[in-house]
Amino acid sequence: MEDHGHHPLTADRTRPSRRIPAVWMRGGTSKGLFFRSDVLPSDPAERDALILRALGSPDPYGTQIDGLGGATSSTSKAVIVGPSSRPDCDLDYRFGHVSIQSPLIDYSGNCGNLTAAVGPFAIAEGLVAPVEGVTEVRIWQANIGKRILARVPVRDGLPLETGDYHLDGIPWSGAAIELSFLDPGGSNEAPLLPTGHEVDSLEIPEFGRIEATLINAGNPTVLVRAADLGLTGCELPAQIGADRALLERCERIRAHAAVTMGLGDTPDEVSRSRPATPKLAFVAPAADSLDTRGEPIAAERIDLLARILSMGRPHHAFTGTGAVALAVAAAMPGTLVNATTPWAGQSGVHHCRLGHPSGTLEVGAEVIADANGWQVPRAILRRTARRLMEGVVLVPE
Structure with missing residues (x-):
């Protein structure tokens, strides 16, 4: 030719x-x-x-x-x-x-x-x-x-x-x-702790009250207990994604938390025009679980269980900036995440091993307190x- x-x-x-x-x-x-x-x-x-x-x-x-x-x-x-x-x-x-x-x-x-x-x-x-x-x-x-x-x-x-x-x-x-x-920690939009509190109690219309750690580290993130959503923390994405009532509740929590953090004027406006942040994640104490391959994740390999939603859907693993926010909260006494870890009540440098749907992830964070409140010099994450x-x-x- x-x-x-x-x-x-x-x-x-x-x-x-x-x-x-x-x-x-x-x-x-x-x-x-x-x-x-x-x-x-x-x-x-x-x-x-x-x-x-x-x-x-x-x-x-x-x-x-x-x-x-x-x-x-x-x-x-x-x-x-x-x-x-x-x-x-x-x-x-x-x-x-x-x-x-x-x-x-x-x-x-x-x-x-x-x-x-x-x-x-x-x-x-x-x-x-x-x-x-x-x-x-x-x-x-x-x-x-x-x-x-x-x-x-x-x-x-x-x-x-x-x-x-x-x-x-x-x-x-x-x-x-x-x-x-x-x-x-913090950004032009909001400080590290947007409300100044390690834990806030949010009133969600139609769903009631829920405690949350609202943190701005890596990305603005809303952290709640899995148990407060009626979950164990071992759930896999397919199970979470199939529960439309759960996803709707999580979105209402996320949107109301965003307004509380100063990131939007109304929950409806947040849901409509700001779907990416803040992220919402839920945590639970370390426990034996299975990943999406059916492989076991032993409780002794991790410090806590965590799941995160991204753009309204369950993430297949865990977001990088979500891991940064979670690690910073885990190293900060008073947060509901810190209370879930083996080092509850302690600050400093911690390497947090979290169990997620695809396996495990380790992220390090340094958190210190000074006259100006909590400071986060750095967080470290490894990726490919x-x-x-x-x-x-x-x-x-």
């Missing part, structure tokens, strides 16, 4: 589409579409319309079948990365949680899992010069106004993806990327990341 020089990736199309350079990446237990900031429109509305269409949203069928999104909260995400204007950072990183069925991208919080892929993306794209062995990448998280230090393994000038670090929720091992969330596909995403004109 004669070759006329046309290739499927470069051939003319009868239906014109915009061709936007992008990379599909996994970070931790999430996947997202990564863009350099200089390839996207400068107008935010035009930029968001392009990202929505690339992911296949809004889709009233809930499948994102005409886009790259995976129709779950863990796979409907976008990341924008570019050089930083700050002298203390190398990159500016903005995260967008793309709604599946609504024309909405929520930029109110960060994705701790995809944060692990930001450094490798930047090194591969030439935004950060590689240092053989380990490259330290200083990241400015623009959503929440916080610095994150990523230590990325590098070999022959490229991010190393293979290794022996196993992250529960991912079938294959990889190279560990250490993320240090620097001074993660991998570049899955690179090229152009086609967006209909």
Whole structure:
């Protein structure tokens, strides 16, 4: 057959589409579409319309079948990365949680899992010069106004993806990327403890009163006891997701807590326009349980059980920023999370081992008290990341 020089990736199309350079990446237990900031429109509305269409949203069928999104909260995400204007950072990183069925991208919080892929993306794209062995990448998280230090393994000038670090929720091992969330407590929106209390009692219309720890570390997060929801903490995502009454109650708790935290004017407004944050998680004392594979998680391997909801659905593992918030609360005496741990009543440096639906996760947090109240110098999390596909995403004109 004669070759006329046309290739499927470069051939003319009868239906014109915009061709936007992008990379599909996994970070931790999430996947997202990564863009350099200089390839996207400068107008935010035009930029968001392009990202929505690339992911296949809004889709009233809930499948994102005409886009790259995976129709779950863990796979409907976008990341924008570019050089930083700050002298203390190398990159500016903005995260967008793309709604599946609504024309909405929520930029109110960060994705701790995809944060692990930001450094490798930047090194591969030439935004950060590689240092053989380990490259330290200083990241400015623009959503929440916080610095994150990523230590990325590098070999022959490229991010190393293979290794022996196993992250529960991912079938294959990889190279560990250490993320240090620097001074993660509080943000421009709200302080570390938005109400000033380690535990608040919330009155939820139609559901009654429930105690919660409202914390802003990594992301704004609402932490409640599993028992107060009529749960054990061992429940798996399929069981939680099938209970519509439970999900409705959790959303009402989340929305009312957001208003209490100063993150919205009314619960209905929060549910409508701010689905990504705050996250809601529930915890229980360590107990023997099973993960989604049917593998046992022995109580002695963990410090507590935890489950988290993301965009209104149960997460298949545990969100990275949710783990940061939980670890900070676990190291802070007076919170309902701290009371659930073996070190109840103690602050300081703790490595919290949480049991989640896909296995276990360890996250470290340093919490100290001074004249100004609780301070959180850093939280540390390890993840893996991998570049899955690179090229152009086609967006209909």
